[in-house]
Amino acid sequence: MHGRQVTNHAIANCDVLLAVGTRFSDRITGDIKSFAPHAKIIHIDIDPSEHGKNINVNVAIVCDAKTALREILYFINAINAKGKDSLWQQKIKQLNQDCNCKIEYDESPIRPETIMKALNKALPENIVVTTEVGHHQMFATHFLKVHNPRHFITSAGLGTMGFGLPAAIGCKAAKPDHPVMDIAGDGSLLMVCQEMATSVEHNLPVSIALLNNGWYAIVKEWQHKFYGGRYLATNLGKNTDFVKLAQSFGGNAIRVEKPSELNDAINQSLKSDKLFLIDIITNPDGSGIPLVPPLGKNTEMLLAKQCPIVSQGFFNGC
Numbered sequence: 001m002h003g004r005q006v007t008n009h010a011i012a013n014c015d016v017l018l019a020v021g022t023r024f025s026d027r028i029t030g031d032i033k034s035f036a037p038h039a040k041i042i043h044i045d046i047d048p049s050e051h052g053k054n055i056n057v058n059v060a061i062v063c064d065a066k067t068a069l070r071e072i073l074y075f076i077n078a079i080n081a082k083g084k085d086s087l088w089q090q091k092i093k094q095l096n097q098d099c100n101c102k103i104e105y106d107e108s109p110i111r112p113e114t115i116m117k118a119l120n121k122a123l124p125e126n127i128v129v130t131t132e133v134g135h136h137q138m139f140a141t142h143f144l145k146v147h148n149p150r151h152f153i154t155s156a157g158l159g160t161m162g163f164g165l166p167a168a169i170g171c172k173a174a175k176p177d178h179p180v181m182d183i184a185g186d187g188s189l190l191m192v193c194q195e196m197a198t199s200v201e202h203n204l205p206v207s208i209a210l211l212n213n214g215w216y217a218i219v220k221e222w223q224h225k226f227y228g229g230r231y232l233a234t235n236l237g238k239n240t241d242f243v244k245l246a247q248s249f250g251g252n253a254i255r256v257e258k259p260s261e262l263n264d265a266i267n268q269s270l271k272s273d274k275l276f277l278i279d280i281i282t283n284p285d286g287s288g289i290p291l292v293p294p295l296g297k298n299t300e301m302l303l304a305k306q307c308p309i310v311s312q313g314f315f316n317g318c
Contacts, residue, residue, distance in 0.1 A: 132188030162191035251275035
């Protein structure tokens with residue numbers, strides 16, 4: 001639903017789809033009739049009840065994902081000695097290049113993509129990142145570079161607003177020698193802001209990069225696109241001072257309003273010996289992430305730069 005156009009076009013045109021541990025929910029498939037219409041589907045899952053539940057599969061393998069992937073890699077390494085890209089790989093690389101976003105990083109209010117670019121530059125490789133649930137989560141998933149397994153913790157299928165800060169505190173308790181950052185939205189953070197006191201009280205310092213746009217942004221986007229701009233209970237207003245809120249719980253905080261201020265603020269947060277909140281004033285109209293309408297076709301995404309090459313004919317001959 002919020003994935004990359006390249007991926008959705010590739011799935012729509014592939015002849016074999018290998019799916020590992022997925023439940024093929026509507027958020028993944030969109031319109032079932034148009035999902036991977038040309039593909040034979042191999043589905044690996046430890047739970048046999050998932051096979052054929054939502055999508056008919058050609059090969060169902062009941063197996064632990066780790067075991068299955070190890071076996072697959074063994075055979076791939078044995079036969080993959082061509083030394084050059086297949087036509088399919090060349091097409092995917094071309095789509096990746098043609099569908100690349102052109103972003104103005106110096107805009108104010110700050111774009112979410114600008115924040116992710118600054119985080120990629122400033123965060124150390126051993127950082128553990130959690131997210132709340134919302135637009136910021138989608139931008140982090142699209143743009144943030146994570147270098148180690150189990151270092152990106154997000155509430156994906158469950159979509160639990162308020163997840164990120166408690167998860168960050170738990171990560172810090174489990175990995176006290178690792179820096180931990182929660183990428184948050186103002187709506188989600190307000191649901192669990194009292195946990196900043198937990199972080200300070202138990203000496204579990206975490207950083208919070210708060211994308212503050214004054215809205216429940218994903219809900220606002222749906223209201224804008226699908227309900228004629230009739231906004232209800234999604235505007236959070238401008239009265240909450242998150243810097244003072246964090247300080248009231250005993251943490252440190254700073255407000256950022258210009259892209260040029262991001263790097264210094266992130267470095268300050270990483271050096272802090274207690275909870276540190278970066279209140280980043282973010283463009284309220286900076287939606288930008290792709291969106292498949294409910295039960296729509298995955299190849300007909302909204303809110304994204306359309307690829308110049310989208311027809312199935314582009315993949316002919318693969």
